[in-house]
Amino acid sequence: MLSFKKNIKRKEVEYKKLRSISKKEENFKALEKAYRVFYYMLVFLFAAVAVYVMFFSPFMAVSAVEITGLEDLDRSKVSSAAKDVYGGAYLKLIPKNNFLLFPRKAVSKKLQEEFKRIRSVEISRSFPDKVEIKITERKALLLWCSIGEECFIVDENGYAYNRVRLDSKEALENNLVKIISEEETGISEGDRIFDAEKVIFLLGAKELFREKTGLEFEGDMRIKSKIAEEVVLKSRDGWGLHVSMTLPLEKAAQTLKLFLEKEMDTQNMSKLEYIDLRVENRIYYKFKKEEEKEGEAANGEEGKDDKD
Structure with missing residues (x-):
């Protein structure tokens, strides 16, 4: 009997211990749940504040x-x-x-x-x-115009970047070197008309020929074809100077200087229709109402080939 009572008391003690442990676990789980809720609330608030500061706050x-x-x-x-x-x-x-x-x-x-x-x-x-x-x-340097009145401003790299009219403010006030194209092929914005070297050639042509020869070239420069890479300058006296853009400009100017010194006087200059420097070491020229002639080459040798 005594043994039976001891067993009952032992079981009651164990039950109470189990109940105590269970309550502690329940309390811990409740606390853990509350902590998680609090943690997620903090994360949400932090994220909300961060989003506001990063994207909506005047600070950013x-x-x-x-x-x-x-x-x-x-x-x-x-x-x-x-x-x-x-x-x-x-x-x-x-x-x-x-x-x-x-x-x-x-x-x-x-x-x-x-x-x-x-x-x-x-x-x-x-x-x-x-x-x-x-x-x-972009540096507005050239004004490329077709036979009509449509023109394009050309930058230092030879790109046509702005379509303008010949009488527009942009065309008149930028001191542009004007190129008249005799081609019928149209140009569009963004097209590359020349490479940078050709642009430099066209910009410096008039000034270099003036420095070397003392002659003034004015007005527009004319190009019959971009493919041919040839340009015609107009002298103040009215005759044309045909120049190839594939030949060194300095050499062409020196060639013209020597030719004028050796073969041209004031009277003959007034009769000129054009001088042609498009062939290296050859000079061709023509007087008004006369046949084309061949002048002395820059190196002092007489040219031998007739021009086609």
């Missing part, structure tokens, strides 16, 4: 946009065009002038499409609120 807004590199373009117009892009919002919600999301590619594309004079756009950011838009302008 670009407050200074600096445009550099402008030479001839109107600064206010360029600034306005750029602001049209970064002044809006993504999905009508997130400001585009956000430092992290500043639309660099879109701004660059907009400026180059709207201002043909712009060659390249580089956009850099300086934390926390500054953006620099660095613009490189």
Whole structure:
């Protein structure tokens, strides 16, 4: 009997222990659940604050946009065009002038499409609120005109980048070297008419011939064909000078100088119709109403071939 009572008490003690452990486990699980809820709330709040600070807070807004590199373009117009892009919002919600999301590619594309004079756009950011838009302008050097009145401004690399009329402000005020093309083949914006060396040739031709010979060449230069790579200059006296762009300009000018010194006097100069320097070491010339003649070569040897 005594043994039976001891067993019952032992079982009661064990049961109480089990109940105590179970309650502790329940309390621990409840505490763990509450902790998890609190943890996720903190994570959510942190993420919400981070998103707000990164994308909506004025702290991350670009407050200074600096445009550099402008030479001839109107600064206010360029600034306005750029602001049209970064002044809006993504999905009508997130400001585009956000430092992290500043639309660099879109701004660059907009400026180059709207201002043909712009060659390249580089956009850099300086934390926390500054953006620099660095613009490189094309140098307007040549004015390429077809037989009609359609013209293109040509940059230093020979690209036709802006279609203008002959009487337009751009054509009249930029001191451009005018080239008249006698080809019927049309030109489109973006076409490359010359390489950079040909552009340099055309820009320096009149001045170099003037320095070497003392003659003035004025008015437009004419090109019959880009393929032929030949240009005709007009002297102040009215006769033409045919020059090949494939031959060194310095050598052509020296050849002309020697020819004029040896074979031309004032009276003959007034009778000239043209001088032709398109063949290396050969000079061809023609007086008005006379047959074409061959002059003395630059190296002092008499030319032997007749020109076709």
